[in-house]
Amino acid sequence: MPSAAATLKPEIQFATLDQQGETAQLGIWVFLATETLFFGALIFTYYIYRMSYPEQIAHAAKDAVLWCGSVNIGLLLTSSLTMVLAINAAAQGRRRELVFWLVATVALGVIFLGVKGYEYYLDYKDHVVPAANYVEKPGEGPAGEMFWVFYFVATGLHAIHLSTGIGLVLYMLWRVSRGEITPAYYAPLEVVGLYWSFVDVVWLFLYPSIYLVGRS
């Protein structure tokens, strides 16, 4: 029986695998443009709040757990590196290396979610969870609670995106095991890599917005 790689042909609407791959890339970039608007609007709303109530927001933001956010930005930047190295390995036909970098990417994503979960636990103990156990602290005022609403909405949406990314990378590992990701056609992995790096970029903006406010 021929392997999946040997029988790989472009879908009927494409002339070549290269054309199919380029179309897939264009498609994910259009999707990422909609994600840019989605997160861009969310962050803009937060900055309207921040400019409206600068002192109250700064007071509230001091309670964000800086070390958790900092560890997580390191983890995500590293995961973008492992992902691009996985794509390079796929393009150059180094299968064992490809599997190693993909597993490393998944591991970094899972550790990120673990740190985030621990941070949510610390937040709960600190009584900053709106609608659950929020207690207004001196100097915060009502805008302090708005900060925490933004915090949970933004980081929660980011975590959902990251979880989706982890699922997609696991799916890529399955396709690698079936011999469907080869130097001749690795566009699905490139598409997942683009999504993964974009989720990383979102955190690059959430990090200063949440964790570095009101520190001086």
Next chain:
Amino acid sequence: MKVDAKEAGALPFVIAWLLMVGLVGLSVWTAFLPIGVWSPIIEFTVAAAQTATIFILFMRLKGPPSLKWLAAGTGFFWLLFLYGLSMTDYTTRSSWPS
């Protein structure tokens, strides 16, 4: 240094990663300095530089198909409209920022 997936080594990406991690350190450091409005300006400049690095190098905006530049730019283009039109409201409010 070659960055095309077919022939790239790890070095350019490792260098970029080290620079980006270093920039995180710069952001954290400036956050604790009493420099007022310059602190968020520096932090967002850092985030923008990191984003450009990831978009161009890690997400390979450099390279074919060139049309992807258009798709990637579209989100930011419409975001400018969203920000611009929203700010025409807020900046003309007499009581804002309070």
